[in-house]
Amino acid sequence: MRVVVTGMGVVSPIGIGVDQFWSAAVNGVSGIKRITSFDASSRRSQIAGEVADFDPSTFLSQKYIEQTDRFTQLALLAARLALEDAGGLDAYESRRIGVSIGSGMGGFSTFESSALRKFRSQPVPPFTVPRTMANSAAAWIAIRHGFKGMNLTSSTACSSGANAIGAALDLLRAGRADVVVAGGAEACVLPLTINGFEILHALTTTSNDNPTGASRPFAKGRDGFVMGEGAGILILEKEEQARHRGAKIYAELAGYGQACDATHIVMPDMEGQIAAMQEAIRDAGMEPDSIEHINAHATSTPLGDTVETRAIKNLFGARAADIAISATKSMVGHSIGASAAIGSIATIMALHTGTIHPTINLDEADPECDLDYTPNVAQKRSVRTGLCNAFGFGGNNASILFTTLA
Amino acid sequence: MDTAEIEAKVIQFIATKVENLDASTINRSSKFEELGLDSMDTIQLLFDAEDAFGINFDSEEAKGFSTVGDIVSYIETHQPSAAPQ
The missing domain is CATH 3.40.47.10 (Thiolase/Chalcone synthase)
Structure with a gap:
């Protein structure tokens, strides 16, 4: 049995949607800029890859926005784009549609802002826990689209997205689902999280005035990573069923x-x-x-x-x-x-x-x-x-x- | 603020917080569930109302709220005394 990729959705600092993302990637466009989501001017690391033009109100109601962390919102947009790309999953029974999402920090944006309120003796927002929990992105994708099958979250730090996609392959091979919405989402361009990585000397601190030149894998003199955010979602199906419903096929997910x-x-x-x-x-x-x-x-x-x-x-x-x-x-x-x-x-x-x-x-x-x-x-x-x-x-x-x- | 004023403001506030809800259909005896609010929605509504009206709902007392009038009465009896400008 082969598992194939039939849809992709991406929300990234260099573009929303695969076309925009890929065109920027091929042209070597950097999405690293000075941080805008909070005042980072006194930080050692003042730059990040933010999804600057992301506006959840273009696709989510006020209620959804109130109840979801930014990482969930990024995941919901990437999932929507991937599902559109796959031509929808109406051919499948809802109980056979799984969701497998990875996130290292989960709803840390909510955690940081709620913790700040707590320390200031302000009331804690009611959706603090359901927004923060790592499986909220997977849960909201299910709620939004009525996917009632296996719903899993991998939280394995920087490998979360890969483990989530790998877990999806396992689910399809084991016959636990016929199609899986799989990928990863993260929104941790945040004061405390960035501070935490700074303390570990993991972030570059020498390129605040040259953001686009800051992330330089394999280069001489590189001195750390640049925090980023975004989401990527794949639609994974068994080849036979994908062909049966006439889906376009990008590639095979052959091994994990x-x-x-x-x-x-x-x-x-x-x-x-x-x-x-x-x-x-x-x-x-x-x-x-x-x-x-x-x-x-x-x-x-x-x-x-x-x-x-x-x-x-x-x-x-x-x-x-x-x-x-x-x-x-x-x-x-x-x-x-x-x-x-x-x-x-x-x-x-x-x-x-x-x-x-x-x-x-x-x-x-x-x-x-x-x-x-x-x-x-x-x-x-x-x-x-x-x-x-x-x-x-x-x-x-x-x-x-x-x-x-x- | 007098009762009528608070009531009008609370109704207006709820209409802005709940999608597809016309303020003219809300009155003092409207139950939250009739307005399409589940228990979590109601908790969120009260949380937002605290900022909007500059008050703090006692959480034990707020647990018993079921109508728009409950919010109005609470604000009426707990509204901050007029401070010098």
Whole structure:
């Protein structure tokens, strides 16, 4: 049984909807700007990839807006776009439609604002808990569209979106659903959350006056990631049923691998990354030699990009140099639990269009990062297989493999 | 504010908070459920009303509210005394 992608929806700092997103990505447009959602002028990190033109009132009623956190609103828009792209799911019985969403922080925007009110002895808004809980995005997608099947949330930090898509593949294979709305959403350009990542020295602090040049995966002198936000949603169905209802098919979701480092809560570990990629390839019944493209996790941290490069070289050997790699985060920043869902859409579009989007801000690569990262300019390259990597705090490594159907 | 004034303001406020609800169809004896508000909607309405009317509902007392008139009466008896400008 094959699982295929029949719809995609994305809400990102470089565009809402796949067309806008992909056009910006191929042209190397950066969505990183100075933070506008709160006053960050006294912060060490003052920049982020925000979805600046996002207005929930264009598609949600006042009641929905009141009862939902921003991450849910981003997810609802991405889901709507994906469902439209898939031509709707009327062909399916509602109990057979699952939802699988990833989010690292969940409704932290609500948590931060409600906590602030509490500390100021102001009343706490009634929807604080239902807005904050990590599964609220998945729940609201179900409520909005009447999807009554399995409804799951993966909260595995930066790999949440990949785990959610992987879990969807498992559900379809196990026969627990006929179609799954899967992806990730995050809205954590927030004072406390940014502060928390600053304290860990995870964020870049040297490019506040040059936001578009701040996120520079694999580049010499990179000093941390840029916080991002957004959502990416895929519609995943069994190939036979997708064909039966006449759906257009973008790609096959062929494999999923997940491995835990079991070493350190935040430090990356090469062995776990290798194991995740290896498992995704094995799961698809393929060999490492057949991998032609990798959408790297590549957050622009000094250690992370080097370790991922080493993992790729270890797994693919001499062939590593032939793999077209690119880092979506160079343009959109790191949207934590949404990042692998957005990265998956970039991977699928690479397969679908035969174009690899560039890794921007890569004028001079770190000597330890010596692979083909598609620096600065998109490349025409017909690839048939693409891995999307996501490595998260908790030592969580996930890798998902998309292929063309031919 | 006198009772009529509070009542008019509360009705106007509810009409702005509830979609597709015409203020002319709301009166003092309207029950929240008749206005399409479930229990969570009502809690949210009271939360927003606190800001709008500059008062704090006692949560135990507010639990018993079921009509527009309950809000009006509460505001009437708890409205902040006129402070010097």
